[in-house]
Structure formats: C-alpha cells, structure tokens
Amino acid sequence: MTLNLRGAYAIWKNEVMRMFRTAFGSILSPVITTSLYLVVFGAAIGSRMELPGGVEYGSFIVPGLLMLTLLTESTSNASFGIYMPKFTGAIYELLSAPVGVVETLVGFVGAAAAKSLILAAVILGTAALIIDYEIAHPVLAFFYILLVAATFSLLGFIIGLWANSFEKLQIVPLLILMPLTFLGGTFYSIDILPEPWRSVSLINPVVYLVNGLRWTFLGQSDFPIAVSLGATVAFLLICVGIIAWIFKTGWRLRE
Amino acid sequence: MAMSDVILDIRGLDKTYAGGVKALTNVDLQIRKGEIFALLGPNGAGKTTLIGSVCGMVRPTGGSIEVFGKDLSKSWKAIRQRVGLVPQELSFDMFDKVIRQVRYSRGMFGFPPDEARVEEVLKSLSLWDKRDVSIRELSGGMKRRVMIAKALAHEPELLFLDEPTAGVDVELRRDMWRQIDALRERGVTIILTTHYIEEAEEMADRVGVINKGQILLVDDKDSIMARLGRTEAHFTLEKPLAEVPATLTKYPLHLEGEGTCLVYRGGDGTGKGKREIADLAQQLVREGLTYTGLETRDSTLEDIFVDLVEDNQAKETVQ
Numbered sequence: 001m002t003l004n005l006r007g008a009y010a011i012w013k014n015e016v017m018r019m020f021r022t023a024f025g026s027i028l029s030p031v032i033t034t035s036l037y038l039v040v041f042g043a044a045i046g047s048r049m050e051l052p053g054g055v056e057y058g059s060f061i062v063p064g065l066l067m068l069t070l071l072t073e074s075t076s077n078a079s080f081g082i083y084m085p086k087f088t089g090a091i092y093e094l095l096s097a098p099v100g101v102v103e104t105l106v107g108f109v110g111a112a113a114a115k116s117l118i119l120a121a122v123i124l125g126t127a128a129l130i131i132d133y134e135i136a137h138p139v140l141a142f143f144y145i146l147l148v149a150a151t152f153s154l155l156g157f158i159i160g161l162w163a164n165s166f167e168k169l170q171i172v173p174l175l176i177l178m179p180l181t182f183l184g185g186t187f188y189s190i191d192i193l194p195e196p197w198r199s200v201s202l203i204n205p206v207v208y209l210v211n212g213l214r215w216t217f218l219g220q221s222d223f224p225i226a227v228s229l230g231a232t233v234a235f236l237l238i239c240v241g242i243i244a245w246i247f248k249t250g251w252r253l254r255e
Numbered sequence: 256m257a258m259s260d261v262i263l264d265i266r267g268l269d270k271t272y273a274g275g276v277k278a279l280t281n282v283d284l285q286i287r288k289g290e291i292f293a294l295l296g297p298n299g300a301g302k303t304t305l306i307g308s309v310c311g312m313v314r315p316t317g318g319s320i321e322v323f324g325k326d327l328s329k330s331w332k333a334i335r336q337r338v339g340l341v342p343q344e345l346s347f348d349m350f351d352k353v354i355r356q357v358r359y360s361r362g363m364f365g366f367p368p369d370e371a372r373v374e375e376v377l378k379s380l381s382l383w384d385k386r387d388v389s390i391r392e393l394s395g396g397m398k399r400r401v402m403i404a405k406a407l408a409h410e411p412e413l414l415f416l417d418e419p420t421a422g423v424d425v426e427l428r429r430d431m432w433r434q435i436d437a438l439r440e441r442g443v444t445i446i447l448t449t450h451y452i453e454e455a456e457e458m459a460d461r462v463g464v465i466n467k468g469q470i471l472l473v474d475d476k477d478s479i480m481a482r483l484g485r486t487e488a489h490f491t492l493e494k495p496l497a498e499v500p501a502t503l504t505k506y507p508l509h510l511e512g513e514g515t516c517l518v519y520r521g522g523d524g525t526g527k528g529k530r531e532i533a534d535l536a537q538q539l540v541r542e543g544l545t546y547t548g549l550e551t552r553d554s555t556l557e558d559i560f561v562d563l564v565e566d567n568q569a570k571e572t573v574q
C-alpha cells in the first residue's frame with residue numbers, strides 16, 4: 001500500500017464536519033468582524049487617509065482584512081484540529097492507522113485550508129455589500145488565497161503538534177501572529193512609515209503576504225508580485241520541511 | 256511452532272522512555288495465528304508499552320518486530336491496515352455520533368464505505384439503537400463498546416485489546432468475553448492484557464506473564480493456571496505444635512509463628528485448594544486440634560510474581 005487516499009479523505013471529511021458542527025458561529029464571526037472593520041476603518045477613518053496611487057482606502061483594506069482572517073483562522077483551525085486528538089487521546093488511532101505524513105497533512109491541513117477558503121468567500125461577499133471594490137486578477141487572487149491558507153494551516157499544524165497545553169496553543173497566535181499581522185501593513189502601506197520602521201517591517205513575513213494579496217486585488221502594491229510570491233512559497237516550504245522532520249523523528253507524536 | 260503459524264514475532268524488544276524509565280527489557284514473544292493470548296501483569300509492568308510498540312504509539316529503542324511475516328519498520332502501512340487496537344483509555348471525539356466515529360475509523364484504515372459492515376459491527380455490540388447518539392451521552396461501558404466497534408470497523412486480522420474489561424460490570428464483562436469468543440470463531444488473532452487471573456483463565460489459549468518490563472513466562476493456560484491458582488489458608492491453633500502431625504503430611508502444610516499457625520499452600524486452579532482446605536478443617540476437628548481462627552485467600556498476582564522472580568533468580572544462580 002503506497003498512499004492511503006481513502007484514509008486521507010476520511011480524516012479530511014471528519015475534520016470539515018467537526019469544524020462545521022459550530023457552523024453558525026464559524027461563519028458569523030468573520031461576517032461581523034469584517035463589517036465592523038470596514039465600517040470603522042473604511043468608512044470613518046478611511047476618508048482621511050491618503051494612499052499611494054490614489055487607491056480608495058476601502059478597497060485597499062479588503063485584502064488586508066482578508067489576510068487577517070486567513071492567517072488567524074487557518075492557524076487556529078489547523079492547530080486546534082491536531083491538538084484535540086492529542087488532548088483527548090484519540091491520536092492513538094491516527095498512529096495505529098496506515099496513515100503517514102501525506103495523508104495526515106491532506107486531512108488536517110486540507111480541512112483547515114478548505115474552511116479558510118469558505119471564510120474568504122464569506123468575507124469578500126460581506127465586503128461587497130458594504131463597499132465597492134474590484135479584484136484586478138481574480139484567478140491569481142484565488143491561488144494566492146489558497147497558497148496563504150495552506151501555508152498558515154501548515155503553521156497551525158506545527159503549533160498544534162508543539163503545544164502540550166491550551167495555553168501554548170493560544171500563545172503563538174496571540175504573541176506572534178497578531179502583532180506581525182497588525183504591523184505587517186494590513187491596514188496601511190508600509191511606504192507611509194518613517195525609517196527605520198519601514199526597513200524593520202521588511203523582516204516581517206506578513207508584509208509580503210499582505211502585499212502579494214493586495215497586488216492581486218489592486219494590481220499594485222509595495223513590492224513586485226514576484227518578491228511577495230517568492231517569500232510566501234519560501235515560508236510554505238519551511239513549514240513543510242519542519243513537518244517532514246516531525247514525522248520522521250516522531251517528535252511530540254510517538255513516545 | 257512452525258514459522259507459518261507465527262502471526263506476530265517480537266525479538267529482543269527494548270524500550271527506555273525519554274525520562275529514563277526502562278519499560279521493556281529484551282522482550283521475546285511469538286503469537287500464533289488464531290489464538291487468544293493474554294498478557295498478564297500488574298500496573299506498570301509494560302503491557303501498554305508492548306502493545307504501543309506494535310501499534311505505533313511507542314518507538315522501541317531496540318529489537319525487531321515482524322507481523323504477518325513482514326518487518327514492521329519497513330512494511331508498516333500494509334501491516335497496520337490489518338491490525339486493530341482498542342486502547343486502555345476511552346479516547347475519541349466525545350461530541351461525535353457513534354455511527355460516524357465507526358465510519359471514520361473504517362475510512363482511516365483505507366477501507367471503502369460499507370454500511371452493511373458498520374451495521375453488523377454496531378449490532379453485534381448492541382450499539383445499533385444508540386447509533387445516532389452523541390458519544391458523551393453514553394455510559395462508560397457503552398463508550399468502551401464504541402472503542403471496540405471502531406477497532407472492528409476495518410475487520411482486523413490481529414486485534415489488541417488493552418484491558419478490555421477494566422471498569423466494566425460483571426454482566427458486560429461476560430458479554431465482552433462472548434464477543435471475543437465470536438471474534439476467535441472468525442479467525443481473528445487476539446492479544447489482550449489484564450490484571451485478573453480469572454480473566455486470562457476464562458479467555459485465553461495461552462498466557463504470558465510480564466513484570467517490570469520482562470516476560471517471566473509464556474505457557475498454555477492450563478499449565479499456567481496450575482502454577483497460579485493457588486490457595487492459602489492460615490489456621491490459628493489454640494495450642495502450638497512442634498511439627499506437622501504425621502496424619503496430615505498428605506497436605507502441603509507448614510508451621511509458622513513458633514507453631515501457633517498452621518499454613519496450607521496448594522491447589523492448582525481447578526478448585527482443588529478449596530476442597531483440600533475444607534477436608535483439612537474437618538480432619539483437624541476430628542483429631543481434636545482446635546483452631547481459633549481461619550483465614551483463606553487465593554494467591555494474588557503479586558505472590559505469583561514474587562514466586563516467579565525468585566524462581567528465575569534461583570535458576571540464574573544455578574547456571
């Protein structure tokens with residue numbers, strides 16, 4: 001037996017069903033968040049913001065908002081997804097089943113990414129009700145969203161494996177991801193920052209993610225798309241590498 | 256034992272946990288196809304660690320494991336698809352429904368959906384009526400059945416049951432024993448762990464005794480029971496004796512407490528010990544040897560381990 005595709009699908013389906021057991025809350029919360037951000041930042045503050053290239057602030061922050069939700073939801077869903085079986089002991093079944101790295105990743109990371117895609121659609125739909133915006137490169141935007149969802153679901157998976165308490169599960173998103181997201185040009189262009197803060201921002205990976213997504217939406221951003229895309233793919237590969245190592249050594253999985 | 260009969264072949268298995276606990280030491284164990292094998296041992300003996308080494312929860316630090324004639328470290332995927340495990344602890348997504356968990360297990364092991372099979376498993380464990388109930392609403396015993404149903408969903412040829420009857424009432428325990436029998440009828444090889452001699456006696460074809468990470472002996476149930484099923488009786492005598500009276504030497508007796516306590520230690524797991532003690536009590540009365548107290552107890556696993564360990568040490572010193 002080489003690849004247990006049925007196993008991967010079973011895990012994926014189980015995860016998707018688990019996440020949508022609380023479907024109402026899962027969908028409602030990004031709808032509310034997006035609406036609030038758009039009304040407060042977009043409508044109230046946005047009218048006083050000047051942006052490079054004369055872009056409307058409302059359409060400027062849509063990709064930023066989308067990125068914010070993608071990062072937090074992908075990370076938390078994937079980390080929770082793999083942490084729960086460790087916590088309840090149900091991980092025994094995964095370990096005793098004919099499932100390896102690929103099946104586990106397709107299952108857990110695939111499910112978290114799928115949920116993120118659905119949320120992305122919900123957010124874009126909500127935003128469309130509040131403001132007018134256009135997507136310059138819709139196909140590229142879709143693939144970029146997919147890439148970001150997959151990358152941060154992988155990151156979440158690593159966090160979920162690493163965490164051995166609920167506290168640790170919360171700490172990475174709270175202490176690292178949130179600041180990086182807010183300081184990563186989600187709601188502003190880093191070109192408006194004074195030095196040295198602009199240069200400091202360049203080591204923040206989220207800057208490239210947001211700008212990549214923004215480029216697919218607006219056709220322009222702080223960096224060329226190739227730079228953003230390269231940084232995102234590099235981040236994805238680092239996550240895959242770490243996970244491959246985890247499965248090889250059994251770290252935090254097998255005693 | 257012909258090699259073709261061996262379904263699981265463990266050689267020189269060692270496990271030292273990260274913290275330094277040596278849970279298994281040079282374990283050799285061969286399981287025959289189609290048998291029910293009971294692994295008997297006290298808390299912390301290494302039973303769960305041994306099972307975990309085969310089923311993937313534990314990474315052994317030494318030794319080799321072959322299942323179905325294949326090396327586990329190489330052909331683990333093909334092997335795992337044919338092995339089932341019911342762990343000691345209840346562990347699953349408590350908020351899920353019974354039938355969905357069983358379907359999930361079947362899929363995870365790479366089998367196509369088969370509602371007839373799922374229904375059969377649930378019915379055989381009297382869970383069919385509860386199939387749409389959220390697992391957390393079930394009683395402990397029923398939850399344990401769900402664990403078994405999950406393990407049976409992919410029709411394993413080799414099944415591990417880690418303390419299947421822990422925390423289960425007498426009726427459910429008998430029910431469980433019947434289930435295990437039914438599985439044997441279908442040709443499933445079963446390895447179960449237990450603390451209870453009676454359970455090993457009721458269920459197993461062969462028994463292995465494990466203590467402190469070492470297999471002390473492996474033998475047919477009957478021979479083991481003869482060694483294990485001992486009864487002890489302490490008669491507190493009114494007047495101390497200098498030696499065991501000649502008329503009583505047919506019994507396995509000795510004196511303790513400066514002749515004030517007559518101790519019987521015998522039996523073979525068939526109830527012989529209890530019969531002999533009853534006979535002995537009557538004979539004491541007939542011979543006017545008055546006793547003021549009588550205490551009997553069946554030998555516990557601990558006694559047996561002490562015996563076995565002493566035996567082993569004795570053998571080692573002889574060699």
Ligand SMILES: Nc1ncnc2c1ncn2[C@@H]1O[C@H](COP(=O)(O)OP(=O)(O)OP(=O)(O)O)[C@@H](O)[C@H]1O
Nearest residue numbers: 255272274276278297298299300301302303304305
């Ligand atoms: N994850 C672990 N890390 C460190 N030590 C462990 C771990 N799991 C078990 N041990 C130790 O290994 C030894 C064997 O434990 P194991 O669980 O295999 O025993 P057991 O025979 O199954 O006991 P029980 O009958 O109580 O279930 C014990 O000393 C135990 O404390």
Ligand SMILES: [Mg+2]
Nearest residue numbers: 302303343417
């Ligand atoms: Mg145990």
